[in-house]
Amino acid sequence: MFFNFNRFFGFQQKLDNLLKNEGLTIETIFNEDDILQELKGSSSAKFADFLIQHPQEYKKMIGYIVNEINDDSLDKTCRTKYPFYSSEILGQENEKLINFLFDKPEDDIFDGINNPIEDDETQQVGTSDKNNNNQIEDQETQLEATAKKNEKLKENEEIRANLLDYLLQLLEDDALNVTTAGYLAKALNTIILKRGLCFWEHLKHNPQVISNLFKHCYLKHIVDIIDRLISLEDNYEQHNEYMIDRLALLQRLAQILKAKEYSQVIVQNICELFEGQFRKAVQQYETQTQEYKKMLLQFVQQITPSYFMSIALQTQQAVAYNVIIAQLEFLNKLAFQNEHQDQIENTEKESLKIPDIVPLFSLLIKDFSKALNQQDQFNISFKSTVGTCITPLGECKLSLIQLINNLLSKSELQNYYSYSIFQSIINLVKQHPSNNQLHLLFEKIVLAVFASNNEQLQKSMFSETNLITFIIENNNEEARKNKFGFQGVLTRLSNYLHQNATQSQQFQLSLQQVNVNWSQYMDGLNEVNKKEQEWILGVNPKQKSFQLSEEISSPNIIMPEPLVQYAYTQPSGFRKCESFENSDEDNEGKNEEEIQHDQQEQKIEPEPETETGTGQQQEVSNQNNNNQKDPLDFDSNPDVQEEIIKTQEQNIPQDEEKTEQNQQIEQGKENEGKDNQDDQFQIYQLEQKQYTNEEVIHTQEVQEEDNLKPQESIPEQQHIPTDDKEPNQEEQIKQEDIGQQE
Known part of the structure; x- marks a missing residue:
């Protein structure tokens, strides 16, 4: 399949340029590259006009399907391309080409058709009409032109009248190629689809055509043509016509089936035709006419299921049983519709009289x-991989x-x-x-x-x-x-x-x-x-809402506790802590993983108390001086961070009592502003006095517990450091305050 750019982008059609040439033939058109899609699509009407104006080219195109190409001058590609192109064009449902096979075109139609190949005689007549002023010569030339035109029309009409017979001539061969039969079926199925009644009328005058179709029942394509003749589907106006002939066609097929039961291919093709007829009647029951249903019902009564049972016993073909199953479904559908006739919207349909199924099916049971x-007889035993014979x-x-x-x-x-x-x-x-x-x-x-x-x-x-x-x-x-x-x-x-x-x-x-x-x-x-x-897992996949079954006992699944995001509550007098991540300057503090580990532990494990001295105070003060930190910025000090976490966890019950005082202090701090460091220091002193006593009491309690417990604790206990550096921090703050006063 290829993309047709001409169809979407409006390029100049190739056929238009070809029609300008004199002596244009069907071979010239077919030899053009990528011309088939154009002939089937946008230029189909122009191409049909060309063939109607030149029936000899139409006949030549059909000849590529009917006759085998023996011309050695043509290459192998053309030998296969010409028949394929011809079948595709005839099977394209082009109404002009199909109607031309049955209807004689009027003279006005020929005058209205754009003929790219103008006859030399017509040109001479045109020039003579314009240039010659002699009326006698004009009349003679007109008579000659009219005579030639009539002779040409008569010749074209003879060609047109024999085009369909020329196409059906292929069935007279004793054997058909599968590919050629496929090309023929594509063309005839389209003709039956559009003009099925006219084709049946043609068959009544040429009964040998049906006999030729039966002669090639070994080809599935030919049986498809017979199937289309019986059903006349997709054209509901034709459903009620030729019912007697269509029923006779079914009966003749049943006789051929009995006579050709030795051929598996013929039995397969004909039984599939019968099965398809009954199944289409069931599936398309509402759209099928009563006459068509009566025809199938009459066929069931004449060709009973026992007939196909005998075929199945002789041929051992599954399709014979499938025909019986299809007949049973058809009878069940009729019975169901008769029982619910009042509920059917289309009440104009009369109920069909269904025969008794007991005499029809009791014999084959x-x-x-x-x-x-x-x-x-057709299934062959084989050995499995295990070695057993199956x-x-x-x-x-x-x-x-x-x-x-x-x-x-x-x-x-x-x-x-x-x-x-x-x-x-x-x-x-x-x-x-x-x-x-x-x-x-x-x-x-x-x-x-x-x-x-x-x-x-x-x-x-x-x-x-x-x-x-x-x-x-x-x-x-x-x-x-x-x-x-x-x-x-x-x-x-x-x-x-x-x-x-x-x-x-x-x-x-x-x-x-x-x-x-x-x-x-x-x-x-x-x-x-x-x-x-x-x-x-106790879940029914067929239910829309999955529910666990109560009968099934499964162990309780212990889900981990959800991770609670740590929300730092800013104590009064301290600056807001933006991050707990340790920088490169805080190598002595804890890293982030240790802090998270401490937060998730459930038990408290105090660290052994360390002694404090003037040396440690000097070390801390020197470190602060080297780092050039604000003496009031305690967020970067890991010891202060640990103290803030400890005081928040240990003094939760006491926070309620100090809420009012903290709010007053915070309001005072917000009003005074952060730029005034003296005011911030006074606020810090007030807050420090409030927490000093509590921190000292807590430090003493932690030291007593630490003396009773061993130094190494259980891994499951929570690790919270003691307040061993708090006195050093207080002395450091006092020294800084004295320096500021001086």
Whole structure:
């Protein structure tokens, strides 16, 4: 696929330049690069006018589909490109080209068409009309031009009238190439879609065309043409026309199916056609006409399901069973619509008389056991990686078991089932322990029999077969070690039968007849059910709101306590602390990790008390002088930070008593301003006096506790340093105050 820039950007069309040339041919157009998209899109109308004006070029284009190109002068690319381009153009639903095959164009249409190839005679007539003043010569030239024009129109009409026959001539060949058949099907399907009634009218005058279509039923493309002729879909105006002919076409196909049952390809193609007709009638029931439904209903009564059952036994093709399933669905749809006719909005539709399904399907039920035990001729055994020989079940028997399950829903047909059918299905389950589709169908059949009120059917399932013995022997504690593929289905089936055992007397009687202990078997499944029936983490994924199951006990998950962000409360008289991160100048203090670790610990561990002396005071004062810090800025001192944290944690109960005093001091500080250092120092002295006594008492208590406890503490206890440097800080402040006074 390529992007068409001409379509979106308004470039000059290539076809316009080509139409200016004299003697333009279809080959010249096809040889142009990237011309196909233009011929199918923006220039489709101009190209159609060109072909209508020159039918010989139209016929030449069809000839590339019908006849094989044997011209050695053409390269291989052209041999494949010309037929492909021709089929794409004919299959593009160009109404002008399609209508030209059936309708004779009027003369005015030819006059209105822009003809890029002007005839030499017409040019001579035009010049003579302008330049020659002799009326006699004008009349002669006009007569000659009219005669030539009429002869040309007659020749073009002969070509036009035979164009469709020329296209259908391809079907007369004894054998068709698959690619050529695909090109033909693309063109004919479009013709039937647009002018289906005209095509049927053409077939009535040429009946050999239908026979030629039947001759090539081995090609899926040809069968698609027949399918389109029967359904006439996408054109609802044609639905009620030629119903008798379309029904006869279905009946002839059924006869060909019986005669050609040795060919798997023909059986496959024709059965798929029948199945598609019934399934489209079910899916598009509201849009289909009553006449079309009556035609299919009449076909079911004439070509009964037993007919396709015999085809299935002879050919062992799954599509034959699929046709029966489609017919059953069609009848069920009709019955449902008749029962709810009052609820349907379109009340104008009359209810169809549905035939009795008992004579239609009862005969083929008798052949179910034979079909289940039939040896498959097309499935070949193979060895698995383990070394065991495996014979595949095949799609044919899966479709048969699906049909058996569908017919079980009809209560009037349940009495025709025998125990041999159920026993054969049980044997197939045992022979194919890895076929999940078979196991699911087996489960549906058992549940359908158990849910029915037919005692004879339940007796055939539970009493006359070895179903219960099969379940216990293949799903008990010893058998579960083999890990068969059907054990999950048997466990689920056993739980359902055990929980609803009181609803079926035949099941209870069959439990009494079996020499096994059903209760003991179910007790052994308790451990399996405990593992399989519990949701992972107690959550049902099918529920919209996930809820934990109360039955499942799980250990309590201890979630970590949320990290509380430390909010520093500024004590009165201290400057606001912008950050607790230690700078390069505070190497003697704690790093950030140690501070966070201290905050998360739950217990307090005091450090051993250190002696203070004049040497330490001098060291601190020298460090402050070297760093050139403000004597009132205590935020950068880690000892002061530790003291602030300690006093905040230890004196929380006492903060309430000092709230009013602190507020007054803070208000005084805000009013006086930070620029006045003398006022700040007075505020600091007032605050320092308030906390001095408390800090001294706290220091004494910490020292007493430190003397009683060992130096190394438990890692889980919180580490808070003692106030061993507080006296040094006080003396340092006093010295600084004396210096300022001097």
